[in-house]
Amino acid sequence: MRALYRLITRLLNVTAMCRGNERPGDARLREEMESHLAAQTEANIRAGMTVGEARRRARLKFGAVEAIREDYHAEKGLHFVENLWLDVRYALRMLRKSPTFTAVALLTLMLGIGANVVVFGVLNAVLLRPLDVSNPQDLYQVRHKQWMTGRLLTTSYPALEDYRQRNTTFSGMAGINGYSHASLSWRNTVSKVSGDEVTGNYFDLLGVQPDLGRFFHEEDEHGPDSAPYVVLSNALWRSAFHADRGIVGTTVEMNKHPFTVVGVASAKFHGTERFVWPDYWLPMVNQGQVEGWDSLHSRASMGVTVIGRLRPGVTAGQATDNLNAIAAELAREYPETDDGQPLRLVHPGLYGDDGNVIRGFLWSVDLLALLVLAAACANLASLFAARAADRSRELALRVALGSTRRRLVRQLLTEAVIVSLLGGAAGLVGADLLLGVLNRWPLFAEAHLAASVDGRVYLAGLTLALGSALLFGMAPAGQVWRSNPLQMMKGGQVGSMHLRRFALRDLLLGAQIAICTLLVTASLVAVRGMARAMHAPLGFEPRGAVLADIDLSQVEQTGDAALEKEKAMIGAVRSIPGVTAVGTVSRTPMTGGMHGVPIFRPGTTEFKLNNAVLSPYVFSMSPGYLNAAGTRLLSGRDVSWQDTAKTPYVAVVNETFARKMWGETPAIGQRFILNGKLTEVVGVAEDGKYHDLQESPHGVVYPPLSQIEDSGAVFVVRSERPPNEIAAALKRTLGGIEPNAPVTVQNWSDTLADELLPARAATAALGVMGLLAAMLAVTGIFGMAAYSVSRRMKELGIRGALGARRAQVVSAAVGRPMVLLGAGSVLGLLAGIFASRLLARIVYQADPSDPVVVGGAVLTMALLGLAACAIPAQRALSVDPSKLMREE
């Protein structure tokens, strides 16, 4: 009870004090003290002392009046809160008194923390937010250990069944084919949709609930085509079905086969891939109806991505061993098709192994952002240290008057924390705005990536702000802690002190310049990598060509008729005025999802994957495609319409394929087995990029369309006319031949924009960081030089008066910052070279030891240094000695 009472009175006292009232009880205390002193003095006088002596003795005996009062109040109020309040008010007053300093500090922090929050926001959205399924940590995806690393589909459907039955470590395993496409017809409207074909246990395995209706289950499946059910994604339900709640139970057509809509998924659920939002899910057993073929019985067709949930208590390592044992068994039982490749488990969500790249990229950028903040902190630390040095007399006076050092340090730290919290708040607001812009950016919008400022990001921002406050608040605090009030009062600028006091700031500036050089180097590397990426030999020429995609899914046609029609279309397009070349190809390069096709040497009888010599990409093409695409034919001939199923199988290959297969021997006339057919090389084409810009040279085979059963051809049309004119003409021409097939025409360059996006994003991110770093370097050097000039004005004046040459004055004034600049830059460059592995993760062809980059970084830093030192040097030169000498 008493404690509570005390607490309440204390709180009341604090609030009274904060309102500016006099401290309660203070008057009373003073009154009593005075009367006591008077009584004691009187007694002393009576004892025979002189008046003065009596008063002195009385005071001595009484003790320190002020200290007692302070103690009393410390006990009466909430000491800590009270002092904090005082500190905060004092700090705010001090900050208001030097607006330039405050503005610079706030801006620096805003940029540093803002950059970090943005990067962390993206990181949070991409990596840290768990998948929206139950217990995502138990969920794994099965991947091959090697080979075909780009493939998501790893297993055949029968093999999946075997794994499901034989494993002892998973509570469930489901299969997904994420490459399902269909035309969805409902009430006379047809829309093209893409989604997932999944095994019946998929939803139960993930542990998700529908928004509407139900999901399908394992019990719904009874063999091929037994479960004509479809689950709609929330987005598709809203866009194509106008959010009609009555849709559940009705029948829609998927590629002309009736499917019953059983349910609608929740708005958050989008399967297990973070960047993919399927339109629908349908049972894999009904694959045949949608795709026109099914892989349910073939062990050779690796059409399934496998996910599984571990049994409780089983580790990923145990599960991997278990799966590998089964894989080895299967390889013994089915040597023709199952090669027993080792498997491993990854968490699903980021395109399997691409996750590592994405993770690496984001963490590296995060690291660089933290470096920016570190540089900002170094900058602020030297600013604050300089300020503390300027205030040294004030601080010394306070120590002399009885303030404890702890109190002073707390005061300085309070100032730092206030600055950093304000800066952090500004940074958060800026970051929030920037993230809003980012979310509208196509890359993010398509992937439904809502990178927003949520609780975790706020927490990160706060942590960063407080952490940086501690970092840059420590410098002045340390100075004060070690200071000697007597020395400080006597006048700060004693020669020997001078050198020592600057040591810390020198170190800070050096570190800052090193970090900034590293960042500038990194951003130069990125820009250079980007430039290279833009001009990398693609092996085709997207400029001046358009792509026409004709959707033949609604058109029933077979074999020869289809081929004839395609031939006619190519002929028709060729005769459009202005078209210089045209050809079709099964798919254009760099459109993702490439996977190798195994090829064998002639004479191979067992077509096991282990016997394959190479796994080139295969692009089937019409005659003229290479010409239209701008891919040079180096030797031999193009394929022709005369190469048919009845003539020997032929193909054009690229240089890499030829070199890997036959070395220096001319490739023309050599043979290999593709898809079980002995194929002869008739031409060699130049190398190019097929999957992405980063890939190393990869073998490619171009068989003629006429010898391979493949659909979904893309027209590549090269012309001299503007793309929009050609697009209209193309639509007219193709529509004339095939009225029921919608045609989409695009600039080839536009379709590649996505491919360059990572490089662009990396360049943008690193460029911004480099810019921030450069700004920090300038302010840091400028601050240091300006400060040292202003402190040494008098000395410089004397030097000038004694006849020092201008060069000497300048070197005295800004020599030290320049030396630091040099040393820091060298360190930063070295760090940049050592960090090349880190950079390589981010940037295409990162090479920090590239002379252009090194030269660029050195030049940049030198220019920055010059710019930053120019004004202080100018000031040093224009010192008027006589005026200065009169001061002080």
Added chain:
Amino acid sequence: MKQKKDVQQGTLALMLLKTLDVLGPLHGYGIARRIEQISGDLLSVNQGTLYPVLLRLEQEGAIASEWGPSENNRRARFYRLTRTGHRLLDAEKRDWEQTAAIIARFLEVKAEEIETGQVKAQGRA
């Protein structure tokens, strides 16, 4: 040279209450003198430290104060013990005696007694 003792936290309040209990209403200076006398100069109390304690006790209602004339006809504030003060004094006294007894017992104990468990027995008795 005799080492002077610092006053332990809390004991000053007890001394103060006891002084008022014994001597009746008294002003600050008087209390200070009295404590000094009784402790026989062994205690170094900065007299000033008395006043915060006085104020606190008054706020807690243990003592009350009113103006009155002092011996040499100055106006002074006289403090007297209230009923709460008496209760507080009793409680504090008990507390103190208990603490002192415990400490005393600790100081008396010898090593053999601890080994044979006599201390426990004593404690219970």
